[in-house]
Amino acid sequence: MKTFKLISLQIVDGTDLIDVELDDGLIINKEDEKNTWLLEAYTDKSYYEFFQKLADENKELLVQVVITKKENEPVAFETTVHSVRQLETKMSVLLQGTLKRTKKDYAELLLGTLLQSGLAGDELLHEFKEKMQNRPKIPASKKL
Template identity: 50%
Template sequence: MKTFKVISLQVVDNDELHDFDIEDGLIINKEDGNSTWLVETYLSQKYIEFFQKVQQQKDDLEIQVVISHKANDPAAFLTSIRKIKKINDRMSILFEGKLKKQRNEYAELLLDDLVQKGYTGDELVKEFREKMVSKPRIAAASKPSV
């Protein structure tokens, strides 16, 4: 097994991207032959109703996590919530799932997002370069099917 620190967590719910301020997190590649990953995040209980509602749903839950360094591209996973545990005024959420995509499509998602926002020409190139450095969060589901 390999473990890494989780820097940020986003949940894709009905094509909406929800950002969550996490206090700490850990992701584990189980290396079990099934490509299974475990993601545990530690955050405020103010989000408990959202996660309890999502846990009740039968569909897989898409999450995006930035691993190890803030500058890394987000990795998308299809998961289910295995456990929500209250710890004082915080909670731990354990997700289990698989990588959604094997190759990183961040640049393509960013470019598509900027074009949809109306950027063109030199302005598009400038914004793209800046955003590739700052790595703003972009929903993996935002890319239209081709």
């Protein structure tokens, strides 16, 4: 098993991303035959009902995370909520799932998004360079 720091967690809802504000988190690659990963997020109790409902429904959840450093590109996981626990002032949610391999990296996703918005030529180049610096959020699973 390998353990990493969970830097950010986002729920993919169609083409939108829902940020889950983390107090702390970790992600574990179990390195088993099913390629299972565990994601544990410590967050505010305001998310309790949302995650508990998903756990009760055993609903599959597509999430996007950044691992180890905020500069890293996000990766997508297909997960289910394994457990939700209330702590004194916070809560813990444990997700279990598999890595969703995407064929597009951030630069390709960004370029596709800019092209879809109608940019071309020097304007496209300028926006691309600017957005590669500040990295706006784009769902890793977005199909272009």
